[in-house]
Amino acid sequence: MACQPIKVDTLNFEVVVSQYNGAGKFDFVGRKIVSIDQHLKCKCACVVKQENCTPLQTYYPDECRCMCSNEEDRDKCIEENDLKLWNPATCTCQCREIKECTSGFGFNYNTCGCEALRQRIKNTAYEFNKNTYSLGGT
Incomplete structure (x- = not known):
């Protein structure tokens, strides 16, 4: 379990893109918009979710984890x-x-x-x- 965002706002920032020229200076390349998610509201929830499981796994929500379903294969291994x-x-x-x-x-x-x-x-x-x-x- 961990704090998971349930309400998110996306903020856009304009940043300057530059390249180090090797002479102790930076050359201007241009400007770029960078998107950052700001978490406005969170709740305690599983980090691992059912969609993270593979077809060979079963999801256990009380334990917040995926476990292998093919136990017979595991035992043979x-x-x-x-x-x-x-x-x-x-x-x-x-x-x-x-x-x-x-x-x-x-x-x-x-x-x-x-x-x-x-x-x-x-x-x-x-x-x-x-x-x-x-x-x-x-």
């Missing part, structure tokens, strides 16, 4: 704690380390390791898409 890490902001399981693979190998985001490209193509257990692999070396 935690079981692979040595290789993977749960990201609560994106509600996804990520490799702890993304390795740079040598020529002829590609990084597999499911196993968090480098695999020979021939083996990867033959292995039908993994679905090939641009989000699953990145190619190493040339």
